[in-house]
Amino acid sequence: MPVSKIYFEDFKPGVFAEFGPRVVTREEIVAFAAEFDPQPMHLDEVAARSTLLGGLSASGWYACCVLMRMCTDAFVLNSASMGAPGVDEVRWLAPIRPGDELTLTATALDSRVSKSRPDMGFVRFSFELSNQAGAKVVALTTSLMVGRREAGSAA
Amino acid sequence: MPVSKIYFEDFKPGVFAEFGPRVVTREEIVAFAAEFDPQPMHLDEVAARSTLLGGLSASGWYACCVLMRMCTDAFVLNSASMGAPGVDEVRWLAPIRPGDELTLTATALDSRVSKSRPDMGFVRFSFELSNQAGAKVVALTTSLMVGRREAGSAA
Numbered sequence: 477m478p479v480s481k482i483y484f485e486d487f488k489p490g491v492f493a494e495f496g497p498r499v500v501t502r503e504e505i506v507a508f509a510a511e512f513d514p515q516p517m518h519l520d521e522v523a524a525r526s527t528l529l530g531g532l533s534a535s536g537w538y539a540c541c542v543l544m545r546m547c548t549d550a551f552v553l554n555s556a557s558m559g560a561p562g563v564d565e566v567r568w569l570a571p572i573r574p575g576d577e578l579t580l581t582a583t584a585l586d587s588r589v590s591k592s593r594p595d596m597g598f599v600r601f602s603f604e605l606s607n608q609a610g611a612k613v614v615a616l617t618t619s620l621m622v623g624r625r626e627a628g629s630a631a
Numbered sequence: 632m633p634v635s636k637i638y639f640e641d642f643k644p645g646v647f648a649e650f651g652p653r654v655v656t657r658e659e660i661v662a663f664a665a666e667f668d669p670q671p672m673h674l675d676e677v678a679a680r681s682t683l684l685g686g687l688s689a690s691g692w693y694a695c696c697v698l699m700r701m702c703t704d705a706f707v708l709n710s711a712s713m714g715a716p717g718v719d720e721v722r723w724l725a726p727i728r729p730g731d732e733l734t735l736t737a738t739a740l741d742s743r744v745s746k747s748r749p750d751m752g753f754v755r756f757s758f759e760l761s762n763q764a765g766a767k768v769v770a771l772t773t774s775l776m777v778g779r780r781e782a783g784s785a786a
Contacts, residue, residue, distance in 0.1 A: 512696040514703055517714065528713050528776070536715065537692075537699050541667040544692050548669055558683045559672065560691065566718040621683070 482555040483625035484597040487584040495550040495580040497608070498542060500534060502574035508538040533571035539614045540566060543605055546580040556623030558596055564617040570607070577608040585617070589624070596623050637710040638780035639752040642739040650705040650735040652763070653697060655689060657729035663693040688726035694769045695721060698760055701735040711778030713751060719772040725762070732763040740772075744779070751778050 509518030513535035516523035524532040534542075572578070580603065587599040598619045605614040664673035668690035671678035679687040689697075727733070735758065742754040753774045760769040 512700045514700075515707065515712075515714075535699070536717070537696050540695065541692050544690070545667045545669075552670065557670075559670075560723070562691070562720065562722040563718065564720060566721075568715070568717050 480554065482551060482622075484556065484587065484589075484599065484622040485625050487587055487599040487601075487622065489584055489586050492581065492583045493550070495546055495582070497577035497579045498546060500538075500542065500572055500574065500576050500578060502532070505532065505534045505538060505572075505574055508541070509535050513537055529571045531571070531573065533573060536566070536568040536614075539568065539572055539605060540616065542578060543580060543603055543614060543616060546578075546605075547582065547603065550580065550582065552620075556596075556625075558621040558623060560618055560620050562618070564600075564619065565615075567615040568613070569615060570611050570613045572605075572607070572613050576613075578605045578613070579607075580605055590621070594624075596621050598622075635709065637706060637777075639711065639742065639744075639754065639777040640780050642742055642754040642756075642777065644739055644741050647736065647738045648705070650701055650737070652732035652734045653701055655693075655697065655727055655729065655731050655733060657687070660687065660689045660693065660727075660729055663696070664690050668692055684726045686726070686728065688728060691721070691723040691769075694723065694727055694760060695771065697733060698735060698758055698769060698771060701733075701760075702737065702758065705735065705737070707775075711751075711780075713776040713778060715773055715775050717773070719755075719774065720770075722770040723768070724770060725766050725768045727760075727762070727768050731768075733760045733768070734762075735760055745776070749779075751776050753777075 517527040517529045518535045521532045583602045585600045587597055589597040599622050600619045603616045604612050606612050672682040672684045673690045676687045738757045740755045744752040754777050755774045758771045759767055761767050
C-alpha cells in the first residue's frame with residue numbers, strides 16, 4: 477500500500493479539499509440523458525426552452541455521476557473506502573449547462589467508529605459542485621464506510 | 632396532449648404501481664463503473680471478491696440511473712412532471728449482481744400544491760427496486776414537481 481493511503485482517522489471533521497475543474501460537454505449531457513433520463517430538458521435545446529430549466533441542462537443524476545467520478549479520482553481510490561450504504565440527501569440547486577466547468581468541494585462533517593465492525597468507521601461528507609461563476613449547482617450529503625488505519629483497535 | 636396524460640391530481644397518496652423487470656448485464660455494470668465509479672467492486676470479479684460486496688456488483692449510482700430510466704419510461708414522460716429539486720434519501724440495501732432482474736415499485740406518499748406556483752404541486756414518492764428473489768436492493772424517496780390538471784385553480 478502506498479504510504480499516502482487515506483484512512484478513517486485522516487478524515488477529521490472540517491477537513492476540506494477542492495478538486496477539478498471538470499468540463500461538462502453537450503455531447504455528454506445528451507448521451508447520458510438518452511440512456512438514463514430521456515426527458516426533453518436534457519435532450520433537446522428547443523424543447524428545453526419551455527421547461528422550468530429554461531434551456532438544455534444536465535440530468536440531476538448525471539451531476540451525481542460526475543460528482544462520484546470526481547470523488548473517485550480525487551481520493552476514494554487512494555483511500556480505505558469500503559463504499560457507502562446510501563445517500564442522505566441530494567439538492568439540485570441550479571442548472572448545469574453545456575460547457576460548464578464544475579469544481580468539487582469535499583468537507584468531512586463528522587465521523588464515528590462502527591459498533592458492529594470496529595475495523596471501520598463512518599465518515600459523513602458534504603460534497604458540493606460549483607460552476608465557473610461560483611454558483612453551487614449540486615449539494616450532496618452522504619456517509620462513506622472507511623477502514624481504520626489500525627484496524628480493530630479500540631475506539 | 633393524450634387524454635391519458637397524468638397530472639398532479641392523479642398521484643393520490645397510496646397509489647402504487649409496479650414496472651419491469653429490467654435485466655442488468657455485466658457489460659452495463661462494468662461500462663458504467665469505468666465511466667463514473669471505477670472502484671474494484673464494480674469493475675473486476677476477482678478484485679470484488681475481497682470487498683464488502685463479496686463479488687462484482689453494480690455501482691449504487693448505476694442503480695439510481697436504472698431506477699430513473701424505469702421511472703421515465705413507466706410514467707414520467709406521460710405525465711406533467713416538471714423535474715425534481717433533489718432526492719430526499721437513497722438506501723443501497725443489497726448488491727445488484729450481473730443478470731439480476733429488477734422490478735420497480737412506485738408509491739405516492741403525499742402531495743401538496745406549491746405556494747409560490749399554484750399551477751404545480753409536489754408529489755413525494757417512495758421508489759424501490761427489487762431483484763428476482765424479491766429482495767429490496769434500492770429504496771429512494773424524492774419529490775417530483777408535477778403540473779396541475781387545471782393549472783392555477785384553487786387548491
